[in-house]
Amino acid sequence: MTQTLHVPKRYGNYADTLLMLGLAQLVERVQRDLYGLTAVTLIDRSTHYELKLAKDIAAEEAANLSFFNLFQPVKGAKTDVSGIPLDTDFFDTVKESQERSRYREWMRLPASEKQKLSEAEQPEPAFDPRTQNGVILTAMRHDRNHNALWLSTFELESDFGALLAAILEAFDADQTTGSNVAQTIAQLFKKRSGKSLPKPASAVKVFLPTSVQGVSRSKADSNQLGSSQTEEWVILWLIAAGLLEFGVSERVKVAESTYDWRVVALEPKEISLFEYSKALKALRQTNPPSGGFGIARFDAEMVLKFCQTLLGVHPATEVTTQPQGRRRRGMGASLKTIVGGFSGTHFNSKGQVYGVKEVFSLGLPDWIRPSNKAEINEYQDLLLEHLSVLRSLSADEGHSELLAAYRDFLTSSINDTLNQFFRFQISYADHVTKQFASRKAKYRPRLFSQEGLNIMTESIKKDLKLITENPGFIRIARAINSSTIYAGTIKDRDGKEQTLEWERVYGLAQRLGNCAASKTEFTAELMAFLARYEDENFRLQSRGKEVKRIWTRKEDLDQVIALLDQFPTSLVANLLIAYGFARWRKPLQDEPQDAPVDTAENAQESDELTSENVA
Numbered sequence: 001m002t003q004t005l006h007v008p009k010r011y012g013n014y015a016d017t018l019l020m021l022g023l024a025q026l027v028e029r030v031q032r033d034l035y036g037l038t039a040v041t042l043i044d045r046s047t048h049y050e051l052k053l054a055k056d057i058a059a060e061e062a063a064n065l066s067f068f069n070l071f072q073p074v075k076g077a078k079t080d081v082s083g084i085p086l087d088t089d090f091f092d093t094v095k096e097s098q099e100r101s102r103y104r105e106w107m108r109l110p111a112s113e114k115q116k117l118s119e120a121e122q123p124e125p126a127f128d129p130r131t132q133n134g135v136i137l138t139a140m141r142h143d144r145n146h147n148a149l150w151l152s153t154f155e156l157e158s159d160f161g162a163l164l165a166a167i168l169e170a171f172d173a174d175q176t177t178g179s180n181v182a183q184t185i186a187q188l189f190k191k192r193s194g195k196s197l198p199k200p201a202s203a204v205k206v207f208l209p210t211s212v213q214g215v216s217r218s219k220a221d222s223n224q225l226g227s228s229q230t231e232e233w234v235i236l237w238l239i240a241a242g243l244l245e246f247g248v249s250e251r252v253k254v255a256e257s258t259y260d261w262r263v264v265a266l267e268p269k270e271i272s273l274f275e276y277s278k279a280l281k282a283l284r285q286t287n288p289p290s291g292g293f294g295i296a297r298f299d300a301e302m303v304l305k306f307c308q309t310l311l312g313v314h315p316a317t318e319v320t321t322q323p324q325g326r327r328r329r330g331m332g333a334s335l336k337t338i339v340g341g342f343s344g345t346h347f348n349s350k351g352q353v354y355g356v357k358e359v360f361s362l363g364l365p366d367w368i369r370p371s372n373k374a375e376i377n378e379y380q381d382l383l384l385e386h387l388s389v390l391r392s393l394s395a396d397e398g399h400s401e402l403l404a405a406y407r408d409f410l411t412s413s414i415n416d417t418l419n420q421f422f423r424f425q426i427s428y429a430d431h432v433t434k435q436f437a438s439r440k441a442k443y444r445p446r447l448f449s450q451e452g453l454n455i456m457t458e459s460i461k462k463d464l465k466l467i468t469e470n471p472g473f474i475r476i477a478r479a480i481n482s483s484t485i486y487a488g489t490i491k492d493r494d495g496k497e498q499t500l501e502w503e504r505v506y507g508l509a510q511r512l513g514n515c516a517a518s519k520t521e522f523t524a525e526l527m528a529f530l531a532r533y534e535d536e537n538f539r540l541q542s543r544g545k546e547v548k549r550i551w552t553r554k555e556d557l558d559q560v561i562a563l564l565d566q567f568p569t570s571l572v573a574n575l576l577i578a579y580g581f582a583r584w585r586k587p588l589q590d591e592p593q594d595a596p597v598d599t600a601e602n603a604q605e606s607d608e609l610t611s612e613n614v615a
Helices: 014-035 093-107 111-116 131-139 143-154 157-171 181-193 217-222 233-246 273-286 295-311 373-391 400-410 417-437 450-460 462-468 471-484 508-514 519-542 554-566 569-580
Strands: 002-008 040-044 048-057 248-255 258-268 270-272 339-350 353-363 489-491 497-499
Touching: 002 014, 002 157, 014 040, 014 048, 014 157, 014 233, 014 258, 014 273, 014 339, 040 258, 040 273, 093 131, 131 143, 131 233, 131 248, 131 258, 143 157, 143 233, 157 181, 181 233, 233 258, 233 273, 248 273, 248 295, 258 273, 258 295, 258 353, 270 273, 273 295, 295 339, 295 353, 295 373, 295 400, 373 400, 373 450, 400 417, 417 450, 417 508, 417 569, 450 462, 450 569, 462 471, 462 554, 462 569, 471 508, 471 519, 471 554, 471 569, 508 519, 508 569, 519 554, 519 569, 554 569
Parallel strands: none
Antiparallel strands: 002 048, 040 048, 040 270, 248 258, 258 339, 339 353, 489 497
16 A cells, blocks of 8 residues: 655756656546545655655556556657557647747737737637647657657556556555665566566656766766667656656747757645646746746746745635734745745757756745735735846846846845845946936836835844834935935936936945945945035035935934944945835935935836847
């Protein structure tokens, strides 16, 4: 009797995850056919995966099941299907790609254009979420390998039950030993059927990224190429099922008119197969990341959009009240307790073929830790804010370094999150200052809001509120804000240009950031800024002008210096930069009520850069 399956991690890349997912898909179908149950829980035990089933499955019962297709064969425009039965139900990548392109074109329309369309003209996401997984198989010419795996199973139709029983016995957690699982399956299958499994198949790159042009890395490094690398048929059969059903594949722009492929598998920590499938479907079908703006943006957008989806199945969705005794946000379960992140492979174009450029992994933001439904809504708003910032950047516009820095922040461990965010924020602060000042800028930059920064910093580190809610810190941050973002020529709430009486200060974020390691140097640079700021206020006042920005006080500087005695200088300095270049929705208590905050271009959600740049 089998209720827990044990899946060893053999490869150290996404092949391990895809193998486990292929097996999970198989046992879900077996459970449904035998008992009408589908519950399967995916658990990562570090050295191996575990599959918890809804009910004990007897191998003898599984052996009596009729043949079923674990996955469909794939057919593209140039796929050779001559050896496959005529009545086969193919996964038609051409048809699904057309449906997907139609929906994505509609998604890229501005909101004003979408409103003009009738309900009948607004397309539903009718395309299959597996579309790009099928397309990469045809693009890399691995459709024939995929289809050969399917055909081999089809030819085992009369002994398919014996194969199911052998797989269940071999992966049974109580029976699994250190021996090769594939060999165990082959032995058990032969014992039941008297036949041998199909011969080992070609381990092509899309199934096993450790293969280089069909040759193992160890062989390629030694120049002893010999024959192509092969792998046991049953292992590749399960990996192929996992890839087609659960992979996330996309073409990503790397240069003008040049696109590579990026394929990732979502690594579960502890989640049901149903919720896992539901979250992936929502990401790939209704909220897909765009590959038209560079690799770093694709990665970051995928992580953000998946976090949006994953929050919908977070346990805190069932909690509507504030937990007793909870004093701060961010004490709930991290998204990383549900899903660990993404493991993937980048395939670069080499003319008519694709090679493995890198094997990589992407983490999820560990600071998203909701405790109840209200906090989930707060985090959803924060993710929209981050997407708005991200969508204002594109590799085509020279933002590659900013995008890479943002991705590093987003996918970093909780211990390094603040440092990575500060590294991005300093560069981004100078970028937005220049963009606001430039009348030739194509797109208005987007800012993180003060409220969004509060949510994020409070979730990362509990005592940061002592800094960010300090009155002196807030007033000096507003002074920085008025000297950089809301200075010179801006747009008012009606979208009209307005020239303010004070000039914009450039390079302030870099200057303050460069001094962040030294309390003495940072204090001196901050005092120099405040002196210039106050002189400009006095100059305006002496000319009879109404000063429509905050006046700083000696007490403000004293309070910030006190914070420098209590906290590391780099922490206070970088937080001051982040809040100084944030979006503030309303003036402070003693600030002029008509002070320029929350300009029209920052209050609105940004659109994609241009539809022409989207892949």
